[in-house]
Amino acid sequence: MGPHANQRHRPSLAVIGTGIAGLSAAYLLKDKFQVTLFESQARAGMGAQNVDYVSNGITRRIDIPLRIFCHGYYDNLLALYKHIGVEILTSDHSGIFSDETGRVILHYGNFRKGTARFSYPKGSNWLSPTAWTIGLQSKRFFVRAKRDMGRIDLTELSFGEYLQQSGAGREFVGTVLLPMMSVTCTCDYQAVRDYPADLMLEYLTCGVHELGIMSAAKGVDDIVPRMLVDVALRTNSPIALIEPEGEQLRVVTKAGAARHFDQVVIASQAHQAAAMLPGFDDRRALLGRIPFERSSMSVHTDQEILPAPVKGLSPVSYHIPRDASRAEVSVDLTKAIARLSGQETIFQTWNPMRRIAPNRELARVDFTRPTVTRDSRKAVIALRESQSRPGNRLWLCGSYMAEKIPLLEAAVDSSVTVAEHLGAAIPWKADAPAAA
Ligand SMILES: Cc1cc2nc3c(=O)[nH]c(=O)nc-3n(C[C@H](O)[C@H](O)[C@H](O)COP(=O)(O)OP(=O)(O)OC[C@H]3O[C@@H](n4cnc5c(N)ncnc54)[C@H](O)[C@@H]3O)c2cc1C
Known part of the structure; x- marks a missing residue:
């Protein structure tokens, strides 16, 4: 039977x-x-917004949005993907942070040693006092966050209150932490601050920085039929x-x-x-x-959104204008996703604030997110x-x-x-x- x-x-x-x-x-x-x-x-729904990208004679399907994950936080997702046979690849999500004038504030890359990943300042960033200050403040933040996770009750604190009480460095919070978490949670900086502190720290201390980022090797169109x-x-x-x-x-x-x-x-x-x-x-x-927030994402080939020409750009570019309520974040998909590496540069820009040339835009999609x-x-x-x-x-x-x-x-x-x-x-x- x-x-x-x-x-x-x-x-x-x-x-x-x-x-x-x-x-x-x-x-x-x-x-x-x-x-x-x-x-x-x-x-x-998982693949409802996807588009085809044709360049260099190759057609590839692009997930909108690109979804990344990591060990240490995604236990059920990774177990599900393993069970249904989804192939997984590591993905480089190191970043470059620039202000409204295009000035680079921080630029880092990643390298691997065994199973661990380490970050290092890239290009002329070696010489930048701001980059070193941010690096130091980041180190202090993560040491303290790991210690606080097990020791104090964080459920009654908002993340904003935690940042204040723990004395987290201003440059690190404003330049790196809030922009990164605003794109991770696709919401305003204020909404990031309003999160319960323990939920934010659980994510930030799970090993996402040490163990690296991953994505599904063949994208969502390979995942959906398996379920x-x-x-x-x-x-x-x-x-x-x-x-x-x-x-x-x-x-x-x-x-x-x-x-x-x-x-x-x-x-x-x-x-x-x-x-x-x-x-x-x-x-x-x-x-x-x-609560939920709205945001949009553009898939395009407009290189004007990159900061002033910098050699060996990292795949993720954070544009952080002063007084903006959230960052604008562009991922160069040909650098982050192995299956797109043979194609011409194409970006996903979350929260586009600057003009993207209409003839360079493949898709613009609106999202809501709790x-x-x-x-x-x-x-x-x-x-x-x-x-x-x-x-x-x-x-x-x-x-x-x-x-x-x-x-x-x-x-x-x-x-x-x-x-x-x-x-x-x-x-x-x-x-x-x-x-x-
Ligand atoms: C821009 C962006 C980037 C993201 N990047 C990541 C990432 O890198 N990593 C990560 O882990 N997460 C990421 N997320 C979050 C992740 O995509 C969501 O957590 C996940 O998609 C939520 O899945 P869900 O099934 O709960 O809801 P949804 O994906 O919202 O699915 C709900 C479904 O219900 C359908 N629906 C709604 N109303 C009705 C109705 N009345 N009748 C029938 N159907 C209906 C919708 O069409 C939709 O298909 C990102 C989110 C956004 C917006």
């Missing part, structure tokens, strides 16, 4: 949203349920409403088509989930406490409690639902939690039954 011979007897489950949270939830739950995935866009196994995918199907009906939940698309399911997992962002739940007042109120505050964290804890009550049929997952920075790891962490509640074995956890 095949593994799915009892398919008709499995209860039905709708998963709404096909970002990595929805895809991984569907993948983990497919053996227990008959899964239908609903996605509002024309393609599964779309034994599930029905309905694209162009935005869900407008979810409401209880008898023992089931009624799921209604914007076009008015209705279907009933035994269980529903909403894997959209929090504000999108709230809009689908007019009849669930408590959960809607909690979801309304999850952030975390001490209050939103309490709302998430209450949401998690509400869905662990017996008889619950409506589940929320997504990067905002884990006690982490809303990155890929948080999204997979949240789908693992939901799958465990629904009785699925997590293949990479010790107590999971061995594969047949």
Whole structure:
């Protein structure tokens, strides 16, 4: 008898949203349920914005956005990728930081020794007192952060308060730390400061700097099909409403088509989930406490965004105008991503503040992204409690639902939690039954 011979007897489950949270939830739950995935866009969400880039006679698919990860923080993501056979490569994300005039403030590269990575000042930066000051302040910050992680209760402090109390160096914070975390969390500097201190420090001290950055070798288009196994995918199907009906939940698309399911997992962002739940007042109120920020990203070949010509530029360029509320950050994809290395230079610029020549732009995409505050964290804890009550049929997952920075790891962490509640074995956890 095949593994799915009892398919008709499995209860039905709708998963709404096909970002990595929805895809991984569907993948983990497919053996227990008959899964239908609903996605509002024309393609599964993780790869919905991707574009083709043709240069030097080569066509390559470009992920928008490029997603990177590292050891030490992304345990569930790395275990999932290993389980479904995603190939992973290291990726150089060393950077150059310049001000509004194009003056280079800091330029560093990375080198590898064994499994560890080290940073060193590049080019004329060897001689810059500011670069040495920043280097020293950075060292002090990380030593203290690692010590504080185990010793003091950071949950009651915002990251901004922590920076102040710990005496973190002004040049390091303004030039490096806030710009880096504003692009990592794709939000304003103020939102970075508002994060709970422990969440920021957990990420910053996980080894991301020592162990290096990685990305999926073949991009998202290789990842998505690996999770779309034994599930029905309905694209162009935005869900407008979810409401209880008898023992089931009624799921209604914007076009008015209705279907009933035994269980529903909403894997959209929090504000999108709230809009689908007019009849669930408590959960809607909690979801309304999850803040989010908007930003955009341009994929282009306009080299004008680089700082004044510097030899051997590092792949990531931070443009940090005084008084700006967030950085503008460009990644040279041909330097950061091995599979693009034979092509002409192409950039992803997050938060473009300067003009990008329209004839050099391949795509411009708008995103929303949750952030975390001490209050939103309490709302998430209450949401998690509400869905662990017996008889619950409506589940929320997504990067905002884990006690982490809303990155890929948080999204997979949240789908693992939901799958465990629904009785699925997590293949990479010790107590999971061995594969047949
Ligand atoms: C610019 C940028 C760069 C990033 N870089 C990184 C990185 O390098 N590393 C990293 O770890 N993370 C990165 N992230 C964060 C990461 O992309 C997110 O954490 C992750 O995509 C969240 O996944 P998710 O499944 O929770 O939500 P989403 O990816 O937002 O997926 C939600 C899905 O639900 C769908 N949906 C919404 N409403 C409905 C509806 N009504 N009906 C049906 N479908 C609906 C949406 O179309 C979407 O496909 C980045 C984010 C941004 C914006």
